[in-house]
Amino acid sequence: MAEQEKKRILQVKDLHVHYITDEEEVFAVNGISFDLDEGDSIGLVGETGAGKTTTAMAIMQLVPDPPGVITGGEIYFKGRNMITNSNAENERIRGNGISMIFQDPMTALNPTMTVGDQLIEVLRRHNKSLSKAEAKKQAVEMLEMVGVKAERFSDYPHQFSGGMKQRVVITMALLCSPDLLIADEPTTALDVTIQAQVLQIMMNLRDKFHMGLIMITHDLGVVAETCDKVAIIYAGEVVEAGTVAEVYLNPRHPYTRGLFDSIPKLDEESTRLIPIEGMTPNMSEPPTGCFFHPRCKNCRDKCTSQSPEMVHMEGGTHRFKCFYPLGNDQDEEV
């Protein structure tokens, strides 16, 4: 399919989410923007507390309120603003339009119902005229597509291994052929050989159904395997984004570089790891200036007081938020 024919299914524009309690206000998401076309996948990468899951929950309009408040921004799913949509409309979109899977498959499975009955229930809720027999037929077909044998249809979730449970959850998320699948650390609890199986299933289904995919992970390797685009998130901001090639081959933000330097490489002889010093900020009292400046090796005066704007590179989608990006030999301000 030619580039211009791809339909944009999701636009997140300058999203802000705060968690507000009597004691404090936590600035969880601070102006995150990204787009996604049908059939494409984007990886949201960041450490614990960076705001990845909050962003996903905001897209689904499932941020727990209170304490969560979307304080600014727009989220367009197929042109409709999720934030101003009615609850009924968003209810329809969840499940039919957008599905989400989580790290722990048991959050999505009912332990007291057989897997088959749960799948039938989902199908018939979304299509009330569907007969039980027809729903069963569809559910079995989907299960077989992800490599779960038909004879397991009447088993309970606890009878499945972790990898098999996650396949059931993927099946459930895809039953109503959503246009967008949000996968929040879907393979983090799985072992590598099982992870490889599950990721391959997800990729096959994405291509088959032409879904958009948001892959939320802390694992840069998983993104490289599965995504076309990537956004690096730190303290509720996208600090660098672009195609996987743009960001992985030429990281410009010191945080991105720091993430790559922190992980041991498989195909290089071991040298000493270069950690990012310090720790992620407490976002109830965010740092002044650039949020990364207290941990940044390139930090200068300006970084401590002013917040950098997003810099867009010419001739591509690569962009980053830094006054003094890496790989800038002239050592000049951008």
Add this chain to the structure above:
Amino acid sequence: MGAMLEVIGLKKYFNVANGGQLHAVDDVSFTIEKGETLGVVGESGCGKSTLGRTILRLHEPTSGKVIFDGMDIVSFSKEEMRQMRRQMQIIFQDPYASLNPRFTISQIIEEPLKLHNMYKTAAERRGRVEELMELTGLSHRMYNMYPHEFDGGRRQRVVIARALSLSPKFIICDEPVSALDVSVQAQIINLMMDLQEKLGLTYVFISHDMSVIKHISTNIGVMYLGQMIEKAGKTEIFKDPLHPYTVALLSAIPSTNIREKRERIILKGEIGSPVNPRPGCRFAPRCPFATERCRAENPVFEEVKPGHFVACHRTDEMISGRLRY
């Protein structure tokens, strides 16, 4: 250097419901030299944590020998074992669960010193605690702080300081960095490697993360369903893996190197059950090269090249290149 630890035919079976036996560790043998790190890798449920605990007799072995510094500690009495544990320590994955929330950092680090009557006076103990805090990168002002005031990385430093308090020679590290974010994980890995060099420690480093294992280990042992199926030097095992499971495992690791896309081997099927395992190779049901013999006869873990051990009936064909995925 000489051997720090020799594990011979170690087994740990657990009784489970309906008269079954779970073969968590099933006839594992290996040697660790002094000052070396043996990385133990395998998928969850493969028995790597049970192996670590059984070596320290936190689980009583079903059978087999654990020879530590020349002594078979399986035959030790409780009191002898208690004394021996000064030299053998363990660090767990979850620093949130392994620290008493009502103790200050200094009390936590001091506790083993008290239990083992290591110093006569409180002042001497305090000196040792301060020394340990400095060694593990904990600043002096944290002396009277509580674990909940610390992030995961600092808590793991406290756990390490406590493990080092009795000057052990040998530490089993059970997924010590798996709960940490990558930037903090790198700090802890560097610390552990520095401490090993400074104090001449020997590690067993248990992890499911191959890239961490490769970084920190001297030798790597791969476990599958209670058995060690391959062990070799880390460069050797990455360059020339001989067990079909190791080959698949290495190929399945997601890589950040987008310039060189490697061929992935996607295994079929699930990991089997360790309860009353059937005879034959444990990997046979997922192995594309399995023969009748593999399904009937358990392969022996043997040295096929200097320092390179494999348990597979088809190793000769693997070495000669006749077997390929």
